[in-house]
Amino acid sequence: MEAKVIYFTVNGRPEQAEFPVNCPAQDVKDLFRSAAEAGPHDILKLYNPKGNIINISPSLEPNSPNLCYKLEVVAADCNSEPLGAELAGALGFDLSSMEKRLQGLEKKILIEAGETPAVVYEMKKQVDSFREKLESVEHLSWLGLFKDLSEGTLKPSPFYHKRTLRKTREECEHVREKFLQMSSLEVSEEVRQYLKTPTFDNCVDVETVSQLSLRIILHYRRWMAVYSLSCVFVCLCRQWEDAEIMVLLQVMYTDLEFITTFNIEPEVLQQFLFEVYRRYNNIPFHNFKHCFCVTQMMYGLIWLTDLRSKMDSVDLLIMLTSAVCHDLDHTGYNNAYQINARTELALRYNDISPLENHHCAVAFEILERTESNVFRNLSLDQYKRIREGIIKCILATDMSRHNEILNKFKSILPTFDFTNKDHRDVLMMILIKVSDISNEARPMEVAEPWLDCLLQEFFNQSDVEKLEGLPVTPFMDRDKVTKPSSQTGFIRFVLMPLFIELANLFPCLEQHIIDPVRKALDYYTEMEKALETEQQNRAQSENAAKNKEVTPAGGRRDSRTDGGPDGGKPAAQ
Ligand SMILES: [Zn+2]
Numbered sequence: 001m002e003a004k005v006i007y008f009t010v011n012g013r014p015e016q017a018e019f020p021v022n023c024p025a026q027d028v029k030d031l032f033r034s035a036a037e038a039g040p041h042d043i044l045k046l047y048n049p050k051g052n053i054i055n056i057s058p059s060l061e062p063n064s065p066n067l068c069y070k071l072e073v074v075a076a077d078c079n080s081e082p083l084g085a086e087l088a089g090a091l092g093f094d095l096s097s098m099e100k101r102l103q104g105l106e107k108k109i110l111i112e113a114g115e116t117p118a119v120v121y122e123m124k125k126q127v128d129s130f131r132e133k134l135e136s137v138e139h140l141s142w143l144g145l146f147k148d149l150s151e152g153t154l155k156p157s158p159f160y161h162k163r164t165l166r167k168t169r170e171e172c173e174h175v176r177e178k179f180l181q182m183s184s185l186e187v188s189e190e191v192r193q194y195l196k197t198p199t200f201d202n203c204v205d206v207e208t209v210s211q212l213s214l215r216i217i218l219h220y221r222r223w224m225a226v227y228s229l230s231c232v233f234v235c236l237c238r239q240w241e242d243a244e245i246m247v248l249l250q251v252m253y254t255d256l257e258f259i260t261t262f263n264i265e266p267e268v269l270q271q272f273l274f275e276v277y278r279r280y281n282n283i284p285f286h287n288f289k290h291c292f293c294v295t296q297m298m299y300g301l302i303w304l305t306d307l308r309s310k311m312d313s314v315d316l317l318i319m320l321t322s323a324v325c326h327d328l329d330h331t332g333y334n335n336a337y338q339i340n341a342r343t344e345l346a347l348r349y350n351d352i353s354p355l356e357n358h359h360c361a362v363a364f365e366i367l368e369r370t371e372s373n374v375f376r377n378l379s380l381d382q383y384k385r386i387r388e389g390i391i392k393c394i395l396a397t398d399m400s401r402h403n404e405i406l407n408k409f410k411s412i413l414p415t416f417d418f419t420n421k422d423h424r425d426v427l428m429m430i431l432i433k434v435s436d437i438s439n440e441a442r443p444m445e446v447a448e449p450w451l452d453c454l455l456q457e458f459f460n461q462s463d464v465e466k467l468e469g470l471p472v473t474p475f476m477d478r479d480k481v482t483k484p485s486s487q488t489g490f491i492r493f494v495l496m497p498l499f500i501e502l503a504n505l506f507p508c509l510e511q512h513i514i515d516p517v518r519k520a521l522d523y524y525t526e527m528e529k530a531l532e533t534e535q536q537n538r539a540q541s542e543n544a545a546k547n548k549e550v551t552p553a554g555g556r557r558d559s560r561t562d563g564g565p566d567g568g569k570p571a572a573q
Pocket of ligand 1: 286294326397436
């Protein structure tokens with residue numbers, strides 16, 4: 001029979017235990033107990049070389065003498081009865097009598113069923129694995145409580161299962177109720193117009209907007225609410241409530257005439273929007289409010305470029321719905337992480353845009369249900385076209401395809417033809433890409449808090465990557481990135497080239513999206529310079545302090561090294 005040999009030390013004394021692999025758990029425990037010369041009620045703790053407590057069981061990992069475990073008798077109690085009684089008193093019930101009862105029941109089942117039923121066997125296995133988890137701390141590494149880099153990338157990451165980022169049922173029901181109450185409100189013409197502007201006038205700040213006293217009057221069955229227009233603005237500043245955002249999304253579907261053109265029932269649209277809301281997670285950046293920002297930008301672009309006169313309503317429906325669904329169930333960890341950590345998503349989609357494929361699949365999961373299928377009254381051909389379009393648009397938001405899509409757009413620009421389906425497809429991809437990264441086209445008061453959220457999400461990821469020993473993306477590393485440095489490069493090399501090409505097709509966009517982005521670039525360049533100067537000053541004063549320490553009292557310092565009259569200039573040859 002196969003035997004396991006476990007090497008360990010007790011009080012510094014080397015010991016070894018040998019037992020058959022299928023030996024009962026109690027025998028293994030007794031073996032260790034006698035090696036430690038411990039009594040029947042003493043508590044034993046076994047530690048692995050990393051210092052983690054491991055379970056004393058037949059499934060102990062065999063080791064070698066130079067990687068031996070450590071056995072400790074951490075508490076000795078000569079008489080278990082008082083302890084048991086104390087525990088029973090503290091817990092309000094007697095553990096040993098419960099254990100006896102359980103054993104009796106187990107025996108009864110065994111007698112009646114003739115063998116241990118599969119379900120009991122499965123439950124026992126779960127209890128064992130739970131006990132193992134309680135006794136070892138290794139599984140906590142992903143919480144950041146325990147640092148272990150030695151495991152490398154060998155373990156599939158548990159992150160995809162992190163449920164805490166999902167919205168709770170209570171949270172959803174609360175928002176749903178509010179939304180349903182509000183959805184019968186009539187949104188005023190002013191708000192409708194305001195929603196159509198892709199960006200807000202940069203000269204107008206929140207106060208000025210309020211001073212304009214443009215008021216929206218929302219009529220509700222019994223009461224009347226008066227909202228200032230600044231609400232839309234504030235909404236983008238992340239303060240507007242989710243239920244209100246859902247009302248605004250509903251307005252977009254109504255005002256683009258999708259409701260009438262595609263015969264979308266109001267309850268179905270509401271259910272669809274609610275499901276979308278529900279499937280965006282509580283994470284710093286890729287949340288429901290980001291979904292709204294992107295959709296509102298897409299909506300604004302549609303109006304500003306007068307796309308309604310250039311493309312048919314199926315295309316417009318594809319674009320708006322893609323924006324709404326484009327980050328569904330984002331977990332806050334990007335594709336690089338998914339792939340490196342070999343998450344469920346990366347395995348499912350073979351490392352090909354795992355996140356975008358997932359967002360899209362979740363969208364069609366929602367649309368598969370009749371009660372939330374806003375396309376349920378469309379013809380089969382229309383549905384097919386819409387599905388193809390949405391997949392294309394959402395998959396285009398993978399930034400690793402940025403150059404590919406931008407180059408395609410550049411190549412068709414000189415002969416762009418709205419009647420050409422391929423041309424329209426590329427334009428739709430460009431429009432969702434622009435909307436997705438359009439925060440910098442918004443006023444600084446809106447854009448900057450969003451950047452903070454994005455950096456927070458990035459830093460969360462890189463911290464985890466460091467803990468798990470995965471490659472860390474430099475632009476996500478809190479030790480390498482500053483706020484301005486993260487933005488200047490991005491605006492210069494990614495955002496601007498994309499926005500400029502779109503403005504080449506629609507010159508009217510220049511003032512709405514290019515100008516504000518230029519201002520943002522200036523702002524961050526200034527910030528970057530200020531930060532550099534501060535760093536230089538700090539380095540100089542640190543150097544000066546060091547030199548002071550090194551220079552002997554009364555010693556003469558070289559004027560060339562401490563920035564004397566010619567200190568800054570290189571010597572002439
Ligand atoms: Zn996005």
